[in-house]
Amino acid sequence: MLTFLRKYLNNFTLDPNGKFYLGWMFFVAVAVLYNVWVIPLRSTFPYQTEENRLVWMLFDYISDFVYLLDMLVIQPKVKYLDYGFWVTDVTLLRQNYWKKREFKLDLLSLVPLDVFYILTGPDFVVLRLPRFLKVHSFWKFVSFIDKLLKNPYVVRISRTLMNMMYLIHLNACAYYAFSSWGGIGSNNFFFNGQGNAYIKCFYFATKTATSIGKNPKPTQEIEYMFMTVSWLMGVFVFAVLIGQIRDIISTANRSRTEYKKLMNETLEYMRRLNLPVEMQRRAQLWFTYTWKTQRTLDESRIMDCLPHKMKTDIAINVHIHTLNKVKLFADCDEALRRELVLQLKSVIYLPGDMICKKGDVGKEMYIIQSGKVQVIGSNNEVLATLSEGSVFGEISLLGIPGKNRRTADVRSQGHSNLFVLSKADLNAALAQYPEAQELLNKKAKLLMKKNAALERKQNAMIVIDNPIPPTKQAKLVDTVLQVVPADSKTNRLLRFGSRAYSKSKPENERFKFRNSLPHIASVGNFGDLDKSFETNVTVHRPLG
Numbered sequence: 001m002l003t004f005l006r007k008y009l010n011n012f013t014l015d016p017n018g019k020f021y022l023g024w025m026f027f028v029a030v031a032v033l034y035n036v037w038v039i040p041l042r043s044t045f046p047y048q049t050e051e052n053r054l055v056w057m058l059f060d061y062i063s064d065f066v067y068l069l070d071m072l073v074i075q076p077k078v079k080y081l082d083y084g085f086w087v088t089d090v091t092l093l094r095q096n097y098w099k100k101r102e103f104k105l106d107l108l109s110l111v112p113l114d115v116f117y118i119l120t121g122p123d124f125v126v127l128r129l130p131r132f133l134k135v136h137s138f139w140k141f142v143s144f145i146d147k148l149l150k151n152p153y154v155v156r157i158s159r160t161l162m163n164m165m166y167l168i169h170l171n172a173c174a175y176y177a178f179s180s181w182g183g184i185g186s187n188n189f190f191f192n193g194q195g196n197a198y199i200k201c202f203y204f205a206t207k208t209a210t211s212i213g214k215n216p217k218p219t220q221e222i223e224y225m226f227m228t229v230s231w232l233m234g235v236f237v238f239a240v241l242i243g244q245i246r247d248i249i250s251t252a253n254r255s256r257t258e259y260k261k262l263m264n265e266t267l268e269y270m271r272r273l274n275l276p277v278e279m280q281r282r283a284q285l286w287f288t289y290t291w292k293t294q295r296t297l298d299e300s301r302i303m304d305c306l307p308h309k310m311k312t313d314i315a316i317n318v319h320i321h322t323l324n325k326v327k328l329f330a331d332c333d334e335a336l337r338r339e340l341v342l343q344l345k346s347v348i349y350l351p352g353d354m355i356c357k358k359g360d361v362g363k364e365m366y367i368i369q370s371g372k373v374q375v376i377g378s379n380n381e382v383l384a385t386l387s388e389g390s391v392f393g394e395i396s397l398l399g400i401p402g403k404n405r406r407t408a409d410v411r412s413q414g415h416s417n418l419f420v421l422s423k424a425d426l427n428a429a430l431a432q433y434p435e436a437q438e439l440l441n442k443k444a445k446l447l448m449k450k451n452a453a454l455e456r457k458q459n460a461m462i463v464i465d466n467p468i469p470p471t472k473q474a475k476l477v478d479t480v481l482q483v484v485p486a487d488s489k490t491n492r493l494l495r496f497g498s499r500a501y502s503k504s505k506p507e508n509e510r511f512k513f514r515n516s517l518p519h520i521a522s523v524g525n526f527g528d529l530d531k532s533f534e535t536n537v538t539v540h541r542p543l544g
């Protein structure tokens with residue numbers, strides 16, 4: 001069992017980005033923080049007493065144990081990258097740590113000056129000052145957290161505030177030490193010994209550092225010197241703090257300021273040109289919606305500085321959700337997918353926006369990231385409603401003879417986020433991947449067939465009002481009608497057929513009128529019928 005444990009401990013390595021290492025670094029950071037705050041406090045203020053000395057010492061040695069464990073067990077096991085390869089050999093890892101400056105600092109931080117307690121007594125806590133040298137581990141932990149947090153400003157602001165607080169803390173300790181040296185309450189400048197010593201001294205240090213005023217007036221030269229140093233420290237701290245906060249705020253607001261500036265310029269330009277109010281309103285809506293969803297007006301510009309491969313990886317990662325739904329991409333080569341993904345440009349359409357118009361020359365195709373679009377046929381009917389992951393606008397790009405124009409209108413139903421792929425980019429990619437070209441061609445043919453069939457069906461249902469009754473009549477019927485008397489049975493039979501003849505009501509009769517019969521007006525007796533025919537009869541007929 002023991003051999004197994006030793007073997008395991010000898011061979012185990014740590015991932016510098018792993019959770020275990022992060023957890024461990026938290027303990028080290030707490031130990032460092034304890035030492036850097038408590039050592040000056042206990043060295044100056046009378047907070048270490050005979051009663052609590054053992055408790056303080058217990059904490060001291062726990063923190064020393066953490067330091068030791070970190071130096072002997074953890075740090076020599078942390079993997080590192082060598083020319084892009086993780087080094088896992090334990091001997092190399094140990095040697096790597098020993099070569100580092102951090103190892104020397106870690107070693108020095110553990111110099112056991114405490115042994116001199118024998119000479120100075122256990123309250124001379126200044127002997128623990130070397131523990132400060134491990135402060136680099138604390139900042140290492142802070143940058144870890146910086147990488148983990150989504151908001152990059154939280155850690156930067158906390159870091160600046162921590163530095164400021166620490167300097168004030170040191171100043172408070174110095175003020176108390178100075179007051180003890182000069183005699184607590186011995187004059188107006190020194191701490192008067194009333195109330196909680198740390199709180200009062202921290203308050204004094206904050207007042208001095210921030211130059212709020214109402215500070216006790218120094219009387220001796222040494223007091224003047226103390227105040228001058230405190231003020232200089234305050235000026236320095238605040239210069240750094242204000243500079244950093246200004247940087248943080250301006251970086252955070254830069255994109256927003258740029259967006260607002262661009263929107264105002266565009267709207268101002270539209271107003272100057274006296275463009276319709278509705279158009280201006282839509283432009284404003286576009287700006288607002290684009291900013292809300294993307295937090296930038298030009299996504300591609302953000303990644304401009306990155307190398308091509310990294311940009312592709314990021315784009316694939318960001319758009320993987322949509323790309324997985326695109327059948328065209330699912331069925332084709334990974335290399336084509338990588339090639340196409342970088343060419344995609346994100347565009348937003350507002351509700352009711354026409355994305356492409358039937359008959360226009362096709363210059364780009366679209367992939368729906370989110371939202372819905374409607375494909376509209378020739379008779380204004382909705383041929384299809386497409387949603388996330390659908391591809392459209394490709395037919396007119398494929399070079400099918402006689403089909404370089406849009407075959408249908410496509411309209412955005414609500415807000416829709418689309419990827420646009422230009423004809424040149426699509427064709428460049430398809431030239432290398434004929435299977436994808438085939439797939440697109442197949443789909444295009446299928447759609448065109450479907451549309452043609454739908455159009456035929458639609459046309460068959462077209463409603464035509466006020467049809468003009470046929471003027472050409474069968475000559476034989478005409479001749480017979482002219483010779484037989486108008487009110488004779490034969491005449492009626494010829495006009496209305498046997499069923500109409502059997503019903504006597506004229507209002508029923510008009511609905512049984514046969515289209516092939518001669519115009520009633522020419523017969524004279526059925527003038528009323530003639531009128532009602534022209535206004536009421538609806539004919540369904542196929543066109544072509």
Ligand SMILES: Nc1ncnc2c1ncn2[C@@H]1O[C@@H]2COP(=O)(O)O[C@H]2[C@H]1O
Pocket residue numbers: 356362375383384391392393394395396397405406407408409410447450451
């Ligand atoms: N019946 C349909 N169903 C789905 N999409 C269609 C239909 N008809 C046309 N489209 C798409 O609408 C697009 C209009 O532009 P394109 O002709 O370039 O390409 C067309 C197809 O991508």
